[in-house]
Amino acid sequence: MQGAGSCALHLLFDGANMYKYIIKRLLMLIPVLLGVAFVIFAIMNVAEGDPVYQVAGPDATEEQLEALREEMGLNGSLIQRYFRYIGNLLKGDLGTSYISKMDVMKLYFQRLPNTLKLASLAMLVAVLISVPLGIIAAVNQNSWKDTLAMILALIGLSMPNFWLGLLLMLLFALKLGWFPSGGSEGFISVVLPAVTVGVGLAALLTRTTRSSMLDVLRQDYLRTARAKGVTERKVIYYHALRNALIPIITIFGVQFSNVLGGSVLAETVFAWPGVGRLVVDAIDQRDIPTVTGALIMTTMLVTVVNLIVDIVYAYVDPRIKAQYTK
Amino acid sequence: MAEEHDILNIEDLKVRFETEDGTVYAVNGVNLRLGYHKTLGLVGETGAGKTTTALAMLRLVPDPPGVVECKRLEIDGQDVRGMSITKLEQVRGKDISMIFQDPMTALNPVFTVGQQIAESIEIHEHLGKAEALEKAGDMLEMVGIPRARANEYPHQFSGGMKQRVVIAIALACNPKLLIADEPTTALDVTIQAQVLELMNELKEKYDTSMIMITHDLGIVAEVCDEVAVMYAGRIVEQGSLEEVFGKTMHPYTEGLFNSLPNIKNRTAKLKPIHGLMPDPTKLPEGCPFAPRCNYATEDCRKAVPELHRASGTHMVACSAYERDKNFMIDRRKR
Ligand SMILES: Nc1ncnc2c1ncn2[C@@H]1O[C@H](COP(=O)(O)OP(=O)(O)O)[C@@H](O)[C@H]1O
Numbered sequence: 001m002q003g004a005g006s007c008a009l010h011l012l013f014d015g016a017n018m019y020k021y022i023i024k025r026l027l028m029l030i031p032v033l034l035g036v037a038f039v040i041f042a043i044m045n046v047a048e049g050d051p052v053y054q055v056a057g058p059d060a061t062e063e064q065l066e067a068l069r070e071e072m073g074l075n076g077s078l079i080q081r082y083f084r085y086i087g088n089l090l091k092g093d094l095g096t097s098y099i100s101k102m103d104v105m106k107l108y109f110q111r112l113p114n115t116l117k118l119a120s121l122a123m124l125v126a127v128l129i130s131v132p133l134g135i136i137a138a139v140n141q142n143s144w145k146d147t148l149a150m151i152l153a154l155i156g157l158s159m160p161n162f163w164l165g166l167l168l169m170l171l172f173a174l175k176l177g178w179f180p181s182g183g184s185e186g187f188i189s190v191v192l193p194a195v196t197v198g199v200g201l202a203a204l205l206t207r208t209t210r211s212s213m214l215d216v217l218r219q220d221y222l223r224t225a226r227a228k229g230v231t232e233r234k235v236i237y238y239h240a241l242r243n244a245l246i247p248i249i250t251i252f253g254v255q256f257s258n259v260l261g262g263s264v265l266a267e268t269v270f271a272w273p274g275v276g277r278l279v280v281d282a283i284d285q286r287d288i289p290t291v292t293g294a295l296i297m298t299t300m301l302v303t304v305v306n307l308i309v310d311i312v313y314a315y316v317d318p319r320i321k322a323q324y325t326k
Numbered sequence: 327m328a329e330e331h332d333i334l335n336i337e338d339l340k341v342r343f344e345t346e347d348g349t350v351y352a353v354n355g356v357n358l359r360l361g362y363h364k365t366l367g368l369v370g371e372t373g374a375g376k377t378t379t380a381l382a383m384l385r386l387v388p389d390p391p392g393v394v395e396c397k398r399l400e401i402d403g404q405d406v407r408g409m410s411i412t413k414l415e416q417v418r419g420k421d422i423s424m425i426f427q428d429p430m431t432a433l434n435p436v437f438t439v440g441q442q443i444a445e446s447i448e449i450h451e452h453l454g455k456a457e458a459l460e461k462a463g464d465m466l467e468m469v470g471i472p473r474a475r476a477n478e479y480p481h482q483f484s485g486g487m488k489q490r491v492v493i494a495i496a497l498a499c500n501p502k503l504l505i506a507d508e509p510t511t512a513l514d515v516t517i518q519a520q521v522l523e524l525m526n527e528l529k530e531k532y533d534t535s536m537i538m539i540t541h542d543l544g545i546v547a548e549v550c551d552e553v554a555v556m557y558a559g560r561i562v563e564q565g566s567l568e569e570v571f572g573k574t575m576h577p578y579t580e581g582l583f584n585s586l587p588n589i590k591n592r593t594a595k596l597k598p599i600h601g602l603m604p605d606p607t608k609l610p611e612g613c614p615f616a617p618r619c620n621y622a623t624e625d626c627r628k629a630v631p632e633l634h635r636a637s638g639t640h641m642v643a644c645s646a647y648e649r650d651k652n653f654m655i656d657r658r659k660r
């Protein structure tokens with residue numbers, strides 16, 4: 001690759017040291033993922049007893065059960081089964097669903113795009129609401145604007161998500177008919193669930209933005225900027241915000257990780273076929289391979305998001321980058 | 327007839343901070359005039375109101391809690407009081423710029439020092455990013471830092487180096503008036519001398535007018551033409567360097583000299599001024615220095631003394647001289 005793209009990438013990673021850091025972090029992910037996968041795998045296997053009886057029915061003979069056990073990959077000790085599972089995982093095989101008999105990997109990837117769509121848009125909504133609101137609150141600390149922003153955040157924080165979802169659906173789908181009330185037909189159907197989830201997340205993000213900005217607004221270097229003749233707008237949105245970003249990004253990362261696991265309530269209200277519903281339905285039906293597979297895939301996704309967040313830290317704050325590359 | 331103007335003309339500057347713990351009377355009627363290419367030393371203990379006075383010149387006193395009043399505030403003949411924000415932003419950093427007290431906190435940690443110097447050049451000289459960065463490199467070299475370090479961040483610099491960067495920012499657009507707020511206080515003694523020498527050099531080179539804020543009379547002697555001594559938000563003695571140093575009049579100024587280490591007689595004991603500056607939320611009725619003054623009488627506690635002309639440009643605010651034409655402080659008797 002060459003040209004602008006690789007140049008920007010180079011700036012971002014500041015040469016070899018940053019690449020080294022990323023590779024180190026990726027290698028560290030391997031034991032973490034193996035450990036988390038083991039915990040999920042163990043819990044799912046211990047908690048559910050022997051699913052062979054459930055599948056085979058009450059009249060099965062001992063030989064039939066044994067054959068079925070082998071077929072379902074349930075023979076051997078927990079450790080043996082775990083390593084077999086990881087071996088298959090590396091080949092891209094998460095087993096088949098007990099219920100639909102479909103490939104779990106396929107099931108997961110059917111739902112993943114919907115979840116990514118909903119999660120990204122919800123985060124976008126959250127950021128678009130919370131960052132300006134938090135900044136306005138901080139800049140006008142203790143004034144009516146601050147109070148109003150904090151009341152809005154409190155409402156957002158205390159309003160149950162499904163209730164907000166129903167409210168939005170009643171108004172914008174059923175009464176005004178601007179958006180569909182459910183399903184996943186085209187971009188328009190993701191709007192209401194995304195707003196529902198996003199508004200819920202905006203509350204915490206607004207508070208984080210406000211307190212982080214309040215911290216930064218006291219700093220001497222803003223006075224230096226003003227003394228140079230920098231406009232107040234640029235002082236706030238460039239000099240101050242850039243310094244206030246780290247806590248905001250942290251909360252953003254945590255929230256994004258959460259919605260990647262699915263937003264069950266919003267998915268249920270709006271019949272949005274995301275990962276959250278997949279997992280919940282699978283738990284309902286005691287579909288162990290699907291639950292295990294989806295959880296492990298989500299964990300992987302979340303660890304990757306965390307890594308990206310850490311890289312963004314380094315890009316935002318050179319002192320953090322210096323720590324990484326030391 | 328066009329009136330001649332000075333680089334700085336302030337009349338009756340008052341600043342108070344309205345805080346939850348009461349109103350802090352930080353600056354209480356300061357008049358200052360400074361001619362072009364002159365350096366004024368603004369001297370006084372911590373809390374005297376020096377920084378606040380300087381911030382008021384740039385209209386940078388934080389509001390809230392600060393409330394600023396003044397009859398006149400002119401820089402280079404322009405009325406700063408009534409200026410629009412846009413015009414003010416053109417004046418800041420271009421006509422008047424400031425070096426702040428603490429270099430450790432004066433630089434933005436997330437931008438390179440080059441960017442921070444270039445920003446001011448971009449704003450005032452309307453240059454593109456690349457050109458401004460190029461010029462920022464020149465400025466760095468001028469303050470004795472290799473231009474290659476322009477891409478480094480503040481945390482990669484020592485305190486003295488940071489202060490050089492702050493100086494480079496302040497001088498980037500060749501200001502007509504430079505305010506240096508205790509530029510060396512936060513630095514090691516050896517570095518202090520270097521930075522001071524650098525500032526003196528640059529001041530000569532660019533013929534800048536300067537206000538040097540300090541509590542160190544040694545620095546004043548080295549850099550200043552004129553001196554204003556500040557106490558509890560007022561100027562108590564003012565004049566040329568020769569007048570204030572040679573013919574000291576105010577007991578507070580004398581106290582500042584007495585608390586200097588004596589270079590000729592190192593065994594002599596330091597005589598710091600006893601007591602503390604009055605609480606700026608509860609200033610005493612009369613002369614604010616009276617509670618600490620060795621010469622104070624009952625009369626001193628009755629009214630705040632006005633600044634009176636003693637001779638030449640020499641001004642002093644001490645009622646002892648009004649009561650007794652022959653009053654003399656001990657320093658003058660020696
Ligand atoms: N933002 C502020 N809020 C409240 N009080 C302040 C503020 N800034 C300065 N002061 C007070 O004003 C007085 C003068 O401070 P300052 O101008 O910094 O003095 P100096 O620079 O001479 O040490 C001090 O009593 C200080 O506590």
Ligand SMILES: [Mg+2]
Nearest residue numbers: 376377427507
């Ligand atoms: Mg100060």
